[in-house]
Every structure is written in structure tokens, then in C-alpha cells.
Amino acid sequence: MARKAGKKTSKTSASAAGTTSDCEAPALPAAQELGKWDQRYFQICAVVASWSEDQSRQVGCVIVGPAKEIRATGYNGFPRGVNGKVDARHSRDGEEKYFWFEHAERNALYNAARSGVSTEGCCAYVSLFPCAECARAFIQSGITELHAYVPPERDRKYARSFEVSRQMLHEAGVVLKLFEKPKEPFVIQP
Numbered sequence: 726m727a728r729k730a731g732k733k734t735s736k737t738s739a740s741a742a743g744t745t746s747d748c749e750a751p752a753l754p755a756a757q758e759l760g761k762w763d764q765r766y767f768q769i770c771a772v773v774a775s776w777s778e779d780q781s782r783q784v785g786c787v788i789v790g791p792a793k794e795i796r797a798t799g800y801n802g803f804p805r806g807v808n809g810k811v812d813a814r815h816s817r818d819g820e821e822k823y824f825w826f827e828h829a830e831r832n833a834l835y836n837a838a839r840s841g842v843s844t845e846g847c848c849a850y851v852s853l854f855p856c857a858e859c860a861r862a863f864i865q866s867g868i869t870e871l872h873a874y875v876p877p878e879r880d881r882k883y884a885r886s887f888e889v890s891r892q893m894l895h896e897a898g899v900v901l902k903l904f905e906k907p908k909e910p911f912v913i914q915p
């Protein structure tokens with residue numbers, strides 16, 4: 726309140742906003758056991774991810790409504806109509822590929838938007854922990870719960886992004902449930 730009242734007069738509030746404690750991500754919740762429905766949606770994530778033309782990392786996302794109905798899916802890839810057959814566009818040298826690829830999470834949200842499906846109050850399943858950009862997209866699209874595999878301990882490109890993502894999801898009140906990625910393919914439960 727006080728900060729908004731002043732006109733950039735307070736040095737202390739400006740410096741406080743930039744302290745590292747503001748940037749520390751909360752501790753990750755403990756990984757849970759995969760229940761039947763979690764297995765089902767992660768299975769679908771795996772199938773959808775397999776459609777990705779990304780040569781280094783294939784990710785799938787499934788957005789589920791409160792009645793367990795699937796509202797949208799997405800995988801990482803080129804925007805529709807953009808030529809994904811150009812090798813240079815897949816190159817991580819100079820980070821070229823990041824200009825071309827859209828992430829699975831945002832593609833799922835865009836697919837929902839294309840068909841006029843609301844994602845308000847939905848749960849998102851993702852086979853890789855969301856980056857900061859996708860976390861922002863989830864929050865702004867009304868996603869209230871996120872089920873993801875435990876984020877990789879080290880990630881050359883996304884380590885800091887995963888931290889910021891966790892922090893934002895936490896502050897926005899998105900319920901986060903983590904699961905260990907199964908080493909073996911799922912056995913479909915009846």
C-alpha cells in the first residue's frame with residue numbers, strides 16, 4: 726500500500742524489491758504416487774509428446790476440467806504452417822531453435838482458445854515441468870492445478886526458468902503436485 730502511495734521516493738522499497746530473497750523459489754513438494762487418473766493423463770501426455778518434431782525434447786500437455794474431461798492437448802513444435810523441415814531451425818547453437826518452437830503447454834492453451842474452450846479452474850498435466858513463460862500462460866488462463874514430473878535437477882537452459890516458474894505458481898496459488906517419472910512404460914489400469 727505504502728509503496729503505491731509514494732512516487733519512487735523510497736530507495737528502501739526499490740532495493741527491497743530486488744533482494745535475492747524475493748527470487749528464491751519455494752521448496753518443491755514431495756513427489757506423490759501416481760494414481761489411476763494421473764497415470765491416464767500422463768499416458769496421454771506421452772502419446773501427444775510423441776507427435777513432436779523436436780529432435781531433443783518431446784513434451785506433452787493435457788488440460789483437464791473438474792469433471793475429469795479432457796479440454797485440450799498440446800505438444801512442442803513449430804506453429805502451424807511454419808516449415809519444420811529446415812535443419813537450422815532445430816539448432817540449439819546460438820539458441821536458434823527457441824525462436825521457432827512453441828511449448829506444449831502454450832500450444833494446449835492456444836488449442837483451447839481456437840475451439841473456444843475455457844481453461845478456467847482446470848488442471849494441467851505436463852510431462853516436463855513448465856518454464857516461466859508457460860507458468861505465466863497457465864496462471865493467466867485460469868489453470869488452478871498443475872501435475873508435472875519432478876523438474877530435472879540440472880538443466881542447461883531452463884534451471885532459472887524452472888525456479889521462477891515455481892515461485893510464480895506458488896504466489897498465484899496454483900496447486901502443484903509432482904510425480905516421479907516412471908522408468909517403465911505404464912501398465913494400463915482397468
Ligand SMILES: [Zn+2]
Nearest residue numbers: 828855856859
Ligand atoms: Zn514453456
